[in-house]
Amino acid sequence: MAKTINTIINNEKHEIEVPYQMSLLELLREELNMTGTKEGCGNGECGACTVLLDDLPVRSCIILAHEIDQKEVVTIEGLKNTGDYEKIKEVFMAEDAVQCGFCTPGFVMAVKALLNRTKYPNDQDIKEALGGHLCRCTGYEAIHKAVKRLV
Amino acid sequence: MFNPFVYKRPNNLEQVFTLLDQNEDVKIIAGGTDLLVKLREADRSPELLVDIKDLEKLKGIKKNKNEIKIGALTTITEIKESKLIKDEFDALYQAASQFGCYEIRNRATIGGNVVHASPGAEFGVVLFALNAEVEVVGKRDVKRMPIKEFLYDVGSVKLNNELLKSIIIKNKPDLKSSYHRISRVKGMDLALVNAALVKDDKAQYTSYFGAVARTPYNNNKVDELLSQSNLNKALFVKIQKIVDESISPRATSLRASPEYKKKMVVSLLKKCLRDIGEIGDDIDG
Numbered sequence: 001m002a003k004t005i006n007t008i009i010n011n012e013k014h015e016i017e018v019p020y021q022m023s024l025l026e027l028l029r030e031e032l033n034m035t036g037t038k039e040g041c042g043n044g045e046c047g048a049c050t051v052l053l054d055d056l057p058v059r060s061c062i063i064l065a066h067e068i069d070q071k072e073v074v075t076i077e078g079l080k081n082t083g084d085y086e087k088i089k090e091v092f093m094a095e096d097a098v099q100c101g102f103c104t105p106g107f108v109m110a111v112k113a114l115l116n117r118t119k120y121p122n123d124q125d126i127k128e129a130l131g132g133h134l135c136r137c138t139g140y141e142a143i144h145k146a147v148k149r150l151v
Numbered sequence: 152m153f154n155p156f157v158y159k160r161p162n163n164l165e166q167v168f169t170l171l172d173q174n175e176d177v178k179i180i181a182g183g184t185d186l187l188v189k190l191r192e193a194d195r196s197p198e199l200l201v202d203i204k205d206l207e208k209l210k211g212i213k214k215n216k217n218e219i220k221i222g223a224l225t226t227i228t229e230i231k232e233s234k235l236i237k238d239e240f241d242a243l244y245q246a247a248s249q250f251g252c253y254e255i256r257n258r259a260t261i262g263g264n265v266v267h268a269s270p271g272a273e274f275g276v277v278l279f280a281l282n283a284e285v286e287v288v289g290k291r292d293v294k295r296m297p298i299k300e301f302l303y304d305v306g307s308v309k310l311n312n313e314l315l316k317s318i319i320i321k322n323k324p325d326l327k328s329s330y331h332r333i334s335r336v337k338g339m340d341l342a343l344v345n346a347a348l349v350k351d352d353k354a355q356y357t358s359y360f361g362a363v364a365r366t367p368y369n370n371n372k373v374d375e376l377l378s379q380s381n382l383n384k385a386l387f388v389k390i391q392k393i394v395d396e397s398i399s400p401r402a403t404s405l406r407a408s409p410e411y412k413k414k415m416v417v418s419l420l421k422k423c424l425r426d427i428g429e430i431g432d433d434i435d436g
């Protein structure tokens with residue numbers, strides 16, 4: 001069964017009919033064709049599917065699409081052309097913090113949320129923000145260093 | 152896609168109870184971090200999910216006179232960032248800090264954690280050690296009972312078409328508390344063993360351990376020894392012996408052997424004591 005939800009995604013209003021049993025991640029990738037958000041584990045454990053929900057980073061694989069009715073979501077697509085996005089891209093490239101890139105959108109969302117919370121994150125803040133994100137390629141050193149460059 | 156269900160998000164308690172009354176196969180969803188993971192693996196879903204996130208009455212952390220009331224819908228992030236909690240109950244703050252990861256903490260609620268009642272869950276041991284009470288709201292009334300009564304077995308709490316409304320903790324001046332856990336991967340896993348320790352204003356200790364029994368485990372003898380003895384190396388040898396003889400964690404646990412868990416119980420106890428300044432680094436382990 002499906003019902004209409006009203007939501008704002010990346011600053012754009014959407015009024016769409018969504019099946020109850022659809023996850024937020026499926027709504028983004030399959031209905032709205034926003035494939036920047038990745039599906040890794042599907043169980044909340046890897047962070048690849050991270051998006052901002054009313055400004056807080058959350059895992060879209062374990063959230064229902066209907067839970068965002070009347071709420072606002074920002075995905076990696078929504079960060080494009082923002083100053084923070086350009087800065088994050090630059091430091092990730094400078095530190096070789098991207099290899100296959102699968103985990104990267106999740107990390108970038110986590111970093112963006114961190115910058116929203118605090119302009120000058122310390123080591124502890126960075127660890128807290130990235131702690132639950134898995135990367136199978138780079139080791140976490142490069143990513144951590146990249147984020148430190150932002151400060 | 153999950154297996155099919157209908158989803159409703161009422162914004163008052165009355166509607167919730169009407170839905171609970173009218174439907175046999177119904178499940179409450181709060182943060183969904185336990186429920187949706189479970190439904191992903193299940194062959195079928197309940198017919199109806201009732202989302203309680205819009206119930207204002209179940210939110211917020213408040214201080215009334217000599218107790219603190221934490222709404223069931225309070226997220227782990229809200230607990231971690233609450234000055235009130237940090238000032239009064241270190242153990243709660245520490246549990247919130249060691250819980251999952253930031254994104255999960257933003258969704259997961261303390262109510263969901265208590266009701267789900269996993270043996271290694273963060274808040275079970277802490278709330279048992281603090282002798283917390285819970286408020287349960289039903290169609291007709293609100294009941295208050297000790298959490299030790301409410302959470303009575305693995306995954307089992309006393310709810311009958313009711314909701315957990317809030318958790319209440321008496322705050323005594325001079326109470327000290329601490330929480331520690333051991334897990335395989337930092338954060339992203341339930342604790343293999345965890346421990347909470349409280350020292351009250353009369354210098355009496357209460358200790359609880361998680362994931363070593365079906366519900367948070369306490370041994371009176373250990374608490375008495377702590378309260379009445381010098382905290383020296385010999386004492387911990389004695390305590391280890393009591394622990395070895397009194398608990399029998401499941402030998403079939405995939406996560407850790409019983410022997411390892413027994414050692415970790417005492418090691419975590421020392422860690423908690425060190426935290427609240429009762430023993431120094433001279434007592435190792």
Ligand SMILES: Cc1cc2nc3c(=O)[nH]c(=O)nc-3n(C[C@H](O)[C@H](O)[C@H](O)COP(=O)(O)OP(=O)(O)OC[C@H]3O[C@@H](n4cnc5c(N)ncnc54)[C@H](O)[C@@H]3O)c2cc1C
Nearest residue numbers: 044179181182183184185186251259260263264272273315
């Ligand atoms: C990646 C990951 C990491 C995790 N790490 C940890 C960890 O480190 N420590 C830990 O303890 N847990 C952890 N968990 C488990 C989970 O996040 C917690 O148990 C969480 O507190 C559950 O809260 P929730 O609001 O998401 O519950 P939900 O999934 O919404 O609900 C859980 C159960 O409680 C019921 N329920 C919820 N609220 C109420 C209420 N107010 N009244 C009546 N019934 C209710 C639901 O019907 C359901 O049966 C983790 C989970 C994931 C996915």
Ligand code: FES
Nearest residue numbers: 040041042047061
């Ligand atoms: S895909 Fe959502 S956390 Fe891994």
Ligand code: FES
Nearest residue numbers: 099103135136137
């Ligand atoms: S770059 Fe490949 S998983 Fe992180």
